[in-house]
Each structure stands twice: as structure tokens, then as C-alpha cells.
Amino acid sequence: MYTGPWNDADSKWTAAFKAQVPYAKDANDGGFYIDVSDFVNGFTYFSVNYVHDNWAHSKYEVLNDNGA
Secondary structure: OOOOOOOOOOOOOOHHHHHHOOOOOOOOOOOOOOOHHHHHHHOOOOOOOOOOOOOOOOOOOOOOOOOO
């Protein structure tokens, strides 16, 4: 079980934050939240996919411009 920042039991989860996302305490569903700064430092590439019956493909690429 993940125990870092924004884990299910983290005290950062105020009612206001929970209302902004599909928060599910102890769901063990593989979903997670991460600070933007940690995301930028940890990932140089990512992909978001949506599957539909009549699907179309779109690609968005964001390059890390902080010299990493």
C-alpha cells in the first residue's frame, strides 16, 4: 500500500480537496494523486487514453523544459 504524500489516509485530504476528485478511501483501485512538482520531476513522458466504440486517436506531448 502506498504511504507517501496524498495516500488515502494523508491529512492533506480536506473535505474541499475530496470534493474536487473522485476520492475513495481504501479503494485499492490503483488510482493515485501526486503533486504537480513531483509529477514533472518523476515523469518525462505520459499518455492518457480513452477507449470508445467509435474512437479517434489524439496525441498531446509535453516536454519537460526544466533541463532534466
